[in-house]
Amino acid sequence: MKRRLIIVMALLSILTVSQVSAQTRVGVKAGANFSMMTKKYTLLGTEYKEDLGTHVGFHVGFTSEIPLIANLYFNPGLFFCSKGYTQTTEVAGYTNKFTFNPYFIEIPLHIMFKLPISNSAIFGYVGPYFSYGIAGNWTNREELSVVEPKITKDKIKFGSEKGDHMKPFDMGLNIGAGFDVKHFQISVQYAIGLANLTPIYPENCSFKMNVLSVSAAYLF
Numbered sequence: 001m002k003r004r005l006i007i008v009m010a011l012l013s014i015l016t017v018s019q020v021s022a023q024t025r026v027g028v029k030a031g032a033n034f035s036m037m038t039k040k041y042t043l044l045g046t047e048y049k050e051d052l053g054t055h056v057g058f059h060v061g062f063t064s065e066i067p068l069i070a071n072l073y074f075n076p077g078l079f080f081c082s083k084g085y086t087q088t089t090e091v092a093g094y095t096n097k098f099t100f101n102p103y104f105i106e107i108p109l110h111i112m113f114k115l116p117i118s119n120s121a122i123f124g125y126v127g128p129y130f131s132y133g134i135a136g137n138w139t140n141r142e143e144l145s146v147v148e149p150k151i152t153k154d155k156i157k158f159g160s161e162k163g164d165h166m167k168p169f170d171m172g173l174n175i176g177a178g179f180d181v182k183h184f185q186i187s188v189q190y191a192i193g194l195a196n197l198t199p200i201y202p203e204n205c206s207f208k209m210n211v212l213s214v215s216a217a218y219l220f
Contacts, residue, residue: 026064027183027219033057034212035083037100042204055101057082063217065112075110075125083211084136095143102136102156102166108174121180126173129191133158133168164199170209171195178215185217 035057039050061079068074084101110127136156143149158168172194178187193209 025219029063029217030060031215037085052085055084073112075112104131106131189213
């Protein structure tokens with residue numbers, strides 16, 4: 001009797017895993033990132049907030065949908081992302097354009113809810129993301145109307161020491177929504193950065209990054 005029960009349970013487990021595997025979808029996803037970095041600091045007892053300029057980057061990688069219950073899915077992924085900011089200053093014929101462009105490996109872990117509509121669906125998702133800076137560069141372009149532009153550039157230094165540009169580890173919360181038609185998906189996402197990316201944590205300074213993304217995906 002016990003042996004039969006074990007066999008039945010094993011068969012049910014195999015069928016369940018097979019069914020989940022059959023319903024699981026994986027695919028490729030890519031799109032544009034519009035990243036914004038915010039700097040907050042305290043000077044002489046006064047708190048200041050500086051919104052640095054928007055930088056246009058990209059993301060490309062893999063996404064998946066693993067069914068949980070009813071219309072609920074686990075939606076993890078793995079992406080290569082370009083983020084940062086571009087800040088332009090103009091004063092009396094002088095223009096200074098500073099571009100800060102780090103590259104990250106990013107892992108989002110979303111919970112997705114789908115609402116089927118005929119042969120398509122609308123969906124929303126929320127969940128954390130974890131990313132790690134692996135490369136990047138910064139460029140500073142100075143222009144005066146009477147002289148040739150001066151361009152300075154170098155690699156971004158990741159770390160927690162003096163002289164580093166930013167900490168490599170970032171994390172935050174993604175909120176997104178989209179439309180699903182058979183194998184294709186279109187989505188919009190907003191990422192709220194929660195980690196302070198300042199290399200050395202002075203009590204009076206924080207450096208965080210938010211990103212608006214537009215994506216297209218194809219799932220098998």
